[in-house]
Amino acid sequence: MTPVMTNRIAIWIALLIVAALAVDGWMFGMEHLLFLARKFFVLLDWMAFWR
Secondary structure: OOOOOHHHHHHHHHHHHHHHHHHHHHHHHHHHHHHHHHHHHHHHHHHOOOH
């Protein structure tokens, strides 16, 4: 039997990620998440160059 990603599992994973980001933002602030988001967009731009 192969593992299957169902909609129910995907929703639970998404909720866990959102909850983890909310707790992280509440405890430590959002500055480092903004930094990571900016670096992610730089990475996307770099990857688009190689496309």
